[in-house]
Amino acid sequence: xxxxQTLTNWYSINxxxxxxxxxxxxxxxxxxEIILQQTQIKQGLPYYQAFVNAYPDVKKLADAPxxxxxxxxxxxxxxxxxxxxxxxxKHVAYNLNGNxxxxxxxxxxxxxxxxxxxxxxxxxxxxxxxxxxxGNVYRVLSRYFGVDEPINTSKGFKVFKALAQExxxxxxxxxxxxxxxxxxxxxxxPKKVQCNNCPLSESCVAYRKDLVDVLPVKLKAKKPKKKYYxxxxxxxxxxxxxxxxxxxxxxxxxxxxxxxxxxEKPITHTDLKKQxxxxxxxxxxxxxxxxxxxxxxxSHQHLHTKFWIIDVQELSENSILISELKxxxxxxxxxxxxxxxxxx
DNA sequence: AACGCGGGGGA
DNA sequence: TCCCCAGCGTT
Numbered sequence: 001x002x003x004x005q006t007l008t009n010w011y012s013i014n015x016x017x018x019x020x021x022x023x024x025x026x027x028x029x030x031x032x033e034i035i036l037q038q039t040q041i042k043q044g045l046p047y048y049q050a051f052v053n054a055y056p057d058v059k060k061l062a063d064a065p066x067x068x069x070x071x072x073x074x075x076x077x078x079x080x081x082x083x084x085x086x087x088x089x090k091h092v093a094y095n096l097n098g099n100x101x102x103x104x105x106x107x108x109x110x111x112x113x114x115x116x117x118x119x120x121x122x123x124x125x126x127x128x129x130x131x132x133x134x135g136n137v138y139r140v141l142s143r144y145f146g147v148d149e150p151i152n153t154s155k156g157f158k159v160f161k162a163l164a165q166e167x168x169x170x171x172x173x174x175x176x177x178x179x180x181x182x183x184x185x186x187x188x189x190p191k192k193v194q195c196n197n198c199p200l201s202e203s204c205v206a207y208r209k210d211l212v213d214v215l216p217v218k219l220k221a222k223k224p225k226k227k228y229y230x231x232x233x234x235x236x237x238x239x240x241x242x243x244x245x246x247x248x249x250x251x252x253x254x255x256x257x258x259x260x261x262x263x264e265k266p267i268t269h270t271d272l273k274k275q276x277x278x279x280x281x282x283x284x285x286x287x288x289x290x291x292x293x294x295x296x297x298x299s300h301q302h303l304h305t306k307f308w309i310i311d312v313q314e315l316s317e318n319s320i321l322i323s324e325l326k327x328x329x330x331x332x333x334x335x336x337x338x339x340x341x342x343x344x
Numbered sequence: 345a346a347c348g349c350g351g352g353g354g355a
Numbered sequence: 356t357c358c359c360c361a362g363c364g365t366t
Contacts, residue, residue: 023349026356030363033361034362035361036360036361036362037359037360037361037362037363038349038350038351038357038359038360038361038362038363039350039361039362040352040353040360040361041358041360041361042352042353043351043352043353043360044361045361070354074353075350075352076348076350076351077348077351077352078349078351078362078363079349079350080349080363080364081349081362081363084363084364085350099350106345112362112365113363113366114361114362114363115362115363115365116361116362117361117363120361124352130359132361133362134360135359135360135362136360136361137360137361154345162358175355175362177361178361181361182361184361185360185361189359190354190358190359190360191354191355191358191359192354192355206352220360221357221358222347249348249353249365250348250349251348251349251350252349252350255347259354297350297351298349298350299348299349299351300347300348300349301348301349301350331350331351332350332351332352
């Protein structure tokens with residue numbers, strides 16, 4: 001009680017003014033929550049604005065082509081969020097008559113909506129008594145109550161979810177949930193934590209025992225895997241090129257890229273030239289755009305990338321105009337190349 | 345229970 | 356360089 005009361009008092013003074021806080025419309029709350037999964041507000045905010053502008057309601061989103069949705073999502077990462085967002089919009093618009101589910105239990109059935117997001121929407125839109133558990137909440141709870149259970153295990157989830165639910169201010173779940181998250185994001189931060197002016201420090205276990213920089217405990221992630229990507233940038237005399245859409249299970253599903261040759265090790269100019277010659281009759285000229293590998297770092301992969309330019313006379317039917325490149329959703333790695341190469 | 349999935353930013 | 360971020364779906 002003291003804990004939640006202090007948090008909501010703190011929130012009434014320090015609450016950040018954010019666009020999705022001026023509404024309880026489920027569509028907008030849902031949209032903001034999907035965008036903000038594993039994403040800081042500073043990064044997600046312009047995407048939220050762009051989506052609201054392009055798709056003011058769920059039916060507009062449902063009726064958009066997937067390429068347009070992915071294009072708006074471009075650069076935000078975790079693209080399954082965009083695909084699930086689109087699929088759920090169609091489901092809500094056409095199977096649920098445009099109405100979002102109005103309970104935690106039913107929200108959980110939506111694709112892309114897990115425990116956190118269902119709790120957030122249920123509490124914010126319908127004031128259901130469901131405590132949210134995100135990175136901020138883990139941090140605040142583990143520090144204040146001195147819980148050293150690792151947070152990234154299934155046991156850790158259960159322990160903290162129960163603690164979170166216990167602390168929930170059942171009189172105002174919507175306000176409490178946003179208070180504890182804002183508190184974690186701006187006051188009880190991962191680093192440079194502001195204990196000096198913290199309203200909870202007196203009774204905070206981590207503060208009293210000098211464990212603030214130890215909690216929360218998190219099991220270490222695996223090292224990222226090294227991969228070698230060779231993008232084949234075909235270029236015809238009439239300014240056309242090839243683009244392919246990524247399918248299957250890996251990264252960037254649904255996005256477009258220049259034809260990709262992945263190798264076990266770095267490939268030489270000579271070897272690549274032979275491979276390409278085996279696959280086509282037409283004469284071509286091969287040159288390497290970047291002399292040093294471009295290393296694109298993702299949380300789980302390091303992509304050592306070469307962009308090869310293949311000059312040819314002409315390209316077959318399914319090629320596209322260089323001027324159309326900007327219409328396709330592409331990974332940041334590809335976008336940066338297009339910018340740098342400038343197709344002069 | 346473990347793993348794969350992006351990209352930006354802070355220290 | 357490492358860690359973190361309004362997590363989720365699949366295996």
